[in-house]
Amino acid sequence: MIRTARAADLAAIAALHTRARATYYEGHIPVEAYLGDAEIQRTREGWAIAVARDAAEGGVLCAEQDGELTGVAAYRTQDGETTLTQLHVDPVHWRRGTGAALHAACLELWRRAGISRVRLEVYEHNLRAQAFYATQGWLADPSAPRSGSHRTLWLQVERIPAASGE
Secondary structure: OOEEEHHHHHHHHHHHHHHHHHHHHHHOOHHHHHHHHHHHHHHHHHHHHHHHOOOOHHEEEEEEEEEEEEEEEEEEOOOOOEEEEEEEEEEHOOOOOOOHHHHHHHHHHHHHOOOOOOEEEEOOOOHHHHHHHOOOOEEEOOOOOOOEEEEEEEEEOOOOOOOOOO
């Protein structure tokens, strides 16, 4: 089930985010940078802001199975540009369609909002995520500057054709 995140989900969202990030940061950056107390607090605060954000500015979606949070996605629209800021699946739930379901739910929301182009940044060493985004239609913009250790990808949001007779 995909649903809108609630304030009551914050602890579970932050914990899932931390577990997922550890899988791709391990061995690439210092452990304190993704598992340190200050970083965990910053993660919680960031998710609290995202969940509280007005719907016109973005959203947070949760994937849930049998009452357990299995994935989370967040996006934000600012200054006319929409960014998929987070998409994480709990590592114990990888390869079960959770990420694809979250992505499809985001696409539906973007289509309804009339959003035609979305960007994201993906960690350069997270090849698993890059492969996932490629299968979803995201493309690198060779003219876009790198953002530190992240690659910028773009997605054209296809319009759903109107039904004939409308």
